[in-house]
Amino acid sequence: KRGRFLETLAAVTVQFDRIFKELFQGGTASLELETPGDISSGLLIKAHPPEKEPHVLDSLSGGEQTLVAAAFIFALQEYQHAPFFILDEIDAALDLMNVTRLSRMLRDYAKRLQVIVVSHNEETVRHADRAYGVTMKNGVSQVLALNLN
Amino acid sequence: KRGRFLETLAAVTVQFDRIFKELFQGGTASLELETPGDISSGLLIKAHPPEKEPHVLDSLSGGEQTLVAAAFIFALQEYQHAPFFILDEIDAALDLMNVTRLSRMLRDYAKRLQVIVVSHNEETVRHADRAYGVTMKNGVSQVLALNLN
Amino acid sequence: TRINKVVLSGFKSFQKKTVIPFFDGLTTIVGENGAGKSNLFDAISFVMGRRSSQLRADRLEQLIFNGGERHSPAEEAQVVLHLDNQESVFDRFLGNGSTAPEITLGRRITRSSSTYTFMGRACSRAQVDEILEAAKIDPDGQQLIAQGMITDIIKKNPVRRREILDEVS
Amino acid sequence: TRINKVVLSGFKSFQKKTVIPFFDGLTTIVGENGAGKSNLFDAISFVMGRRSSQLRADRLEQLIFNGGERHSPAEEAQVVLHLDNQESVFDRFLGNGSTAPEITLGRRITRSSSTYTFMGRACSRAQVDEILEAAKIDPDGQQLIAQGMITDIIKKNPVRRREILDEVS
Numbered sequence A, B: 001k002r003g004r005f006l007e008t009l010a011a012v013t014v015q016f017d018r019i020f021k022e023l024f025q026g027g028t029a030s031l032e033l034e035t036p037g038d039i040s041s042g043l044l045i046k047a048h049p050p051e052k053e054p055h056v057l058d059s060l061s062g063g064e065q066t067l068v069a070a071a072f073i074f075a076l077q078e079y080q081h082a083p084f085f086i087l088d089e090i091d092a093a094l095d096l097m098n099v100t101r102l103s104r105m106l107r108d109y110a111k112r113l114q115v116i117v118v119s120h121n122e123e124t125v126r127h128a129d130r131a132y133g134v135t136m137k138n139g140v141s142q143v144l145a146l147n148l149n
Numbered sequence C, D: 001t002r003i004n005k006v007v008l009s010g011f012k013s014f015q016k017k018t019v020i021p022f023f024d025g026l027t028t029i030v031g032e033n034g035a036g037k038s039n040l041f042d043a044i045s046f047v048m049g050r051r052s053s054q055l056r057a058d059r060l061e062q063l064i065f066n067g068g069e070r071h072s073p074a075e076e077a078q079v080v081l082h083l084d085n086q087e088s089v090f091d092r093f094l095g096n097g098s099t100a101p102e103i104t105l106g107r108r109i110t111r112s113s114s115t116y117t118f119m120g121r122a123c124s125r126a127q128v129d130e131i132l133e134a135a136k137i138d139p140d141g142q143q144l145i146a147q148g149m150i151t152d153i154i155k156k157n158p159v160r161r162r163e164i165l166d167e168v169s
């Protein structure tokens, strides 16, 4: 249904911009149809970090792209309400400041849904309620609950 | 020339296995033609980390794939002798132990060729002779020499 | 709902039966390169119905523990997902007005077969999809992000990206 | 040879003329997300002849400083690479038995033009390739690894991977 799609697009776009502003501490972002009003056309992501000229999405840095992608995923979640996030090393390209911002946001979502994150980053682990350590011995993996204190 | 290709393949394979063993502290690796002897066929990478069954390359972990790729690149370098490496965040998927192993190897290459590495990882920076810090202000980048002590 | 427990055996590097309870809040999974963290992620994707190509394998049988250097290979791989049912979201699948505090979804493969189970009994792939959908779980959705895939949404072609929004609306 | 210096102006986020000396040994480039580290990588790739698609741009003109929010865009982007010639590897390009301690390779683009220079004088792309090859520099080689591209060699199809070895032999 055309109406329902456009309604969803509007709702998700509002969330996308709000979450983007929090992760980038400013700037603006939006989701737009390539051909306005044509729901069979593609969906464009416009991301404009603070003090930068809005630009080709590809020319954003690795860390910036990760944050834009995370904002999109979280914006969908605000609409969809899935019961969990399971995220494998999404912080790989982030600097310390951005790992902290993303982790705080994940911690916030973790109050309402289950959040499971694979990470090598100490700062991410610092925000966790619990941790599992996976080790391998002779080609076999084992899982141990870790004490986070 | 068929002879020269097979000679190159043999030489690079020896280096690939040697470097792989150093990065993985064991195991074996080789480069083979899909159709042995047919130099128009594809080149296969066989990577066998210690205590694991040699497997589909895709099923290796993110960090393992990075190390296999690094071993390949370094093996080519042993043959080609390019004057520099310029590597942008190649350590993103590595755990602390592997960042240390890779950085030590890069430090070793840095005695013979120029090595320039972009990294967010403190352990990588710890192995450097010098560092440049890039900062952005009002959408403009600046570069400063940093003191590493 | 939420995941109460994941039980795997013979799946990738998890040779023996491994029970992993999950709780509310933020759980991190840590460990060295190659330890098996993404294999655990794959196990959850697998039981929710993702294809072998999304699990870093060419064929399903590559998901079965291959023995490594020191062990013999496993005969089969099995993953069972225990999902909370205290909000009764799965009741309509339990039959005859019955209920249960949790439900289980399982998937088992051998070199020659592949089966799904619900509450321990065989069921179809379509039934698994229906059960997951009742809890707003989409195995191919943006809530399950594999290693290296976070920026996939940025790189996607705009029409495929719009289709993601179609799924949501 | 080695890189003695990189001089950029108007290239991506480097609005003003920026001079970056390089030395022997291991140099790390650090900074926050979006600071401009990969843009510096792109500048070096650019002057060595890589195409816009390898520089995260659809068209060359996107490589020119676009002004950000606070500044006006630049008219042109220029990068000059200073390469050491103390081993005389570039002498044959210097003409008439002359020599110099270092050579420069430059590339400049405006919205409507694109030029390469050698020792400050216009030259062709083919000449740049030849000069780089004399120093065993391959702009498309495995010595220049862009962000996110380290595992490209693993993911490549086997024939393209074998072609890399063809280049080397």
Ligand SMILES: Nc1ncnc2c1ncn2[C@@H]1O[C@H](COP(=O)(O)OP(=O)(O)OP(=O)(O)O)[C@@H](O)[C@H]1O
Pocket (backbone or CB within 6 Å): A134, A139, B049, B052, B053, B055, B059, B060, B061, B062, B063, B064, B093, C011, C012, C013, C014, C031, C032, C033, C034, C035, C036, C037, C038, C039, C040, C062, C063, C064, C065, C066, C067, C068, C147
């Ligand atoms: N069927 C199988 N049987 C046994 N071992 C397997 C099987 N499939 C994959 N493996 C092994 O699992 C390892 C990869 O594990 P995994 O991808 O989970 O690592 P990881 O902990 O995510 O590491 P990283 O931090 O590098 O991403 C590989 O070394 C591979 O050999």
Ligand SMILES: Nc1ncnc2c1ncn2[C@@H]1O[C@H](COP(=O)(O)OP(=O)(O)OP(=O)(O)O)[C@@H](O)[C@H]1O
Pocket (backbone or CB within 6 Å): A049, A052, A053, A055, A059, A060, A061, A062, A063, A064, A093, B134, B139, D011, D012, D013, D014, D031, D032, D033, D034, D035, D036, D037, D038, D039, D040, D062, D063, D064, D065, D066, D067, D068, D147
């Ligand atoms: N032509 C241009 N003019 C001005 N700014 C540009 C131009 N092209 C790209 N940029 C800006 O440069 C920034 C990206 O810089 P770069 O990719 O070098 O970051 P980085 O330091 O590598 O970060 P990361 O650690 O996240 O990889 C983007 O925010 C982009 O807006």
Ligand SMILES: [Mg+2]
Pocket (backbone or CB within 6 Å): B061, B062, B063, C037, C038, C039, C147
């Ligand atoms: Mg992994």
Ligand SMILES: [Mg+2]
Pocket (backbone or CB within 6 Å): A061, A062, A063, D037, D038, D039, D147
């Ligand atoms: Mg970068």
